[in-house]
């Protein structure tokens with residue numbers, strides 16, 4: 001995969017709408033969505049990328065549908081069905097775009113873990129705090145903007161893998177690039193490589 005653009009009318013408009021799907025519920029997630037959109041938009045503005053997200057529409061009409069998933073992530077849309085196993089206790093999301101007949105994105109489904117945990121393999125560990133969730137959403141919005149796993153970095157919010165820097169309280173939990181290659185976020189950062197790739201999708 002490489003950088004992919006949205007279909008022309010959307011690309012020229014520089015705007016994508018985001019809506020919460022029916023499984024995206026619970027205060028831990030719903031309370032961070034607006035903040036994640038603001039953080040994403042600030043990163044785009046600061047780096048001169050012609051894209052802004054706004055919360056609007058319903059699952060049928062929005063460009064990006066955000067869902068929280070437990071053991072399975074799936075959707076049906078315009079004749080496309082998708083289903084995959086998913087780790088609802090994990091610390092990263094998954095974005096599946098749907099392309100039109102010419103290969104341009106026309107819809108994107110973002111899945112986030114329903115119960116991200118500070119120790120994903122320990123179901124008794126507590127759920128991760130709001131900054132961890134914001135990180136997960138901002139990262140997936142970059143995928144929804146057109147970047148694939150091939151464009152991952154080592155050291156910004158588009159890093160893979162990230163690792164948790166767990167606090168004594170959920171409010172202090174952070175995600176940071178793996179191996180000390182970057183700093184815990186916030187502040188959220190984009191390196192030049194990610195900005196260049198975003199500008200390819202949003203020229």
Ligand SMILES: [Zn+2]
Nearest residue numbers: 139149152160
């Ligand atoms: Zn990713």
